[in-house]
Amino acid sequence: MKAKTLTVVGVSAAVATVSAAALVAHAQERIELTVVSWGGAYTASQNRAYHEPWMEENPNWRLRGDDGSANALAGLRAQHQAGNVTWDLVDMLPSDAQLACDEGIILPIDHDAMLEPAPDGTPASEDFLPGSLGECFIPQIVYSTVVTYNTEMFPSDAQPQTVDDFFNVEDFPGRRAIQDRPAVNLEWALYADGVPPDEVYDVLMTPEGVDRAFDKLDTIKEHLIFWTEGSQAPQLLADREVAFATGYNGRIFDASEVEGQPFEIIWDGQVVEWDGWVIPDGPKADHALEYVRWATDTQRLADQAKFISYGPARASSNELVGEHADLGIDMRPHMPTYPENYQTPIILDNDFWTDYGDELRERFANWMLR
Known part of the structure; x- marks a missing residue:
C-alpha cells in the first residue's frame, strides 16, 4: 500500500511539473497579432487604453497596428477567399460585421461565456448597452x-x-x-x-x-x-x-x-x-479572443474615455468616466x-x-x- 501511494504521489508531482512547465512555455511564447483600426486619434486612444498596457503586462505579446478599417469588410473577404487570413482582430462597424458574420468569415460570439462580466457580476449581455451586441460583434464605443x-x-x-x-x-x-x-x-x-x-x-x-x-x-x-x-x-x-x-x-x-x-x-x-471588434476566422483567433476579453472589460472601456470623447459601450464603464488624461478636463x-x-x-x-x-x-x- 505504501509503495502504491508513493507511486501515485510521484505521478501527481510529475504532472504538476509538466503543467507548470507548460504555463511557463505559454507565458514565454512569442505572440503577434495584427490589429486593424481606423487610425488617427481613435487608434491612439486604443493604443494608450488597451494595447500598450496589455503589452506591458505581457511582454511576450506584440500588437501590430493596421489602419485598414475603412475597407475592413472587403479586406476580410479577400483574405478569406485567398485562404490567407493575416488580420487577427478588426475594428468594424456593426452593419459590416453582420455581413461578415452571415458569410462565416468572422467568429460568432457567446457574449456571456467569452466576455468579462461587470465588477458586480452582471453578465456581459446585460452590461453592454441595449442594442449594441451583435452575433459576431463586440461593441467598444458609442x-x-x-x-x-x-x-x-x-x-x-x-x-x-x-x-x-x-x-x-x-x-x-x-x-x-x-x-x-x-x-x-x-x-x-x-x-x-x-x-x-x-x-x-x-x-x-x-x-x-x-x-x-x-x-x-x-x-x-x-x-x-x-x-x-x-x-x-x-x-x-x-x-x-x-x-x-x-x-x-x-x-x-x-x-x-x-x-x-x-x-x-x-x-x-x-x-x-456603435463601433467594436470582430475576430476573423483565422489561425490566431484564440489569442485574439483572449486579448479582447481583457480589452473590453469595464475598466478598459472607461480608460479609453480618458483619451477621446467616445462613450464606453458598457453601463458599468460609464460610471467611471472622468477627466481627460492629459488635458484634465x-x-x-x-x-x-x-x-x-x-x-x-x-x-x-x-x-x-x-x-x-x-x-x-x-x-x-x-x-x-x-
Missing part, C-alpha cells in the same frame, strides 16, 4: 457623426446651430465636406427636409423617400467636397478649404481641444453609432450621450444598412460622379 464648422469663417453673432444651417448655403456660405458614402448623409438630408429623427428610416425605406433625400442633397451638391478617411475632415476645416465638415465627434474633439483648432460641433441631428460634456448633446439624435439603423446598403451605395457613387 460615437456619433456630427456636423462641425470653423468658427472663424462665420460672424460671431451668426454662428450655425443646426443641420438645417448646414444645408442653408445662402445664410451660411462656404464649401462643405461630407463622407463619400450614403449612410448618415441620406439621414441628414431627410432630417433637414423636415422628417423627425425617429421617422427617418420609415421614410428612407421607400423609393419616394430615397428620391427625397437625394433631391435635398442636390441643393448643396455644387458646394460639396467628399472625404474618405476620417482624418481628412478636420484637416479640410483647419486649412479653410471648407466652412463645414461632417466628421467623427472624437476626431473633432481631438482637433479642437488637443490641437486648439477653432471648431465647434453641432450636436443637432448627431447620428449615433471633464470628459462627460464631450460625450455623444451627454444629456445636453442628446436632444435630437438619429440612431443609425444597422439592419437598414445591411438590407439596403449595397443598392444605396451604388446610387450614391453614381450621384457623386454626376
Whole structure:
C-alpha cells in the first residue's frame, strides 16, 4: 500500500511539473497579432487604453497596428477567399460585421461565456448597452457623426446651430465636406427636409423617400467636397478649404481641444453609432479572443474615455468616466450621450444598412460622379 501511494504521489508531482512547465512555455511564447483600426486619434486612444498596457503586462505579446478599417469588410473577404487570413482582430462597424458574420468569415460570439462580466457580476449581455451586441460583434464605443464648422469663417453673432444651417448655403456660405458614402448623409438630408429623427428610416425605406433625400442633397451638391478617411475632415476645416465638415465627434474633439483648432460641433441631428471588434476566422483567433476579453472589460472601456470623447459601450464603464488624461478636463460634456448633446439624435439603423446598403451605395457613387 505504501509503495502504491508513493507511486501515485510521484505521478501527481510529475504532472504538476509538466503543467507548470507548460504555463511557463505559454507565458514565454512569442505572440503577434495584427490589429486593424481606423487610425488617427481613435487608434491612439486604443493604443494608450488597451494595447500598450496589455503589452506591458505581457511582454511576450506584440500588437501590430493596421489602419485598414475603412475597407475592413472587403479586406476580410479577400483574405478569406485567398485562404490567407493575416488580420487577427478588426475594428468594424456593426452593419459590416453582420455581413461578415452571415458569410462565416468572422467568429460568432457567446457574449456571456467569452466576455468579462461587470465588477458586480452582471453578465456581459446585460452590461453592454441595449442594442449594441451583435452575433459576431463586440461593441467598444458609442460615437456619433456630427456636423462641425470653423468658427472663424462665420460672424460671431451668426454662428450655425443646426443641420438645417448646414444645408442653408445662402445664410451660411462656404464649401462643405461630407463622407463619400450614403449612410448618415441620406439621414441628414431627410432630417433637414423636415422628417423627425425617429421617422427617418420609415421614410428612407421607400423609393419616394430615397428620391427625397437625394433631391435635398442636390441643393448643396455644387458646394460639396467628399472625404474618405476620417482624418481628412478636420484637416479640410483647419486649412479653410471648407466652412463645414461632417466628421467623427472624437476626431473633432481631438482637433479642437488637443490641437486648439477653432471648431465647434453641432450636436443637432448627431447620428449615433456603435463601433467594436470582430475576430476573423483565422489561425490566431484564440489569442485574439483572449486579448479582447481583457480589452473590453469595464475598466478598459472607461480608460479609453480618458483619451477621446467616445462613450464606453458598457453601463458599468460609464460610471467611471472622468477627466481627460492629459488635458484634465471633464470628459462627460464631450460625450455623444451627454444629456445636453442628446436632444435630437438619429440612431443609425444597422439592419437598414445591411438590407439596403449595397443598392444605396451604388446610387450614391453614381450621384457623386454626376
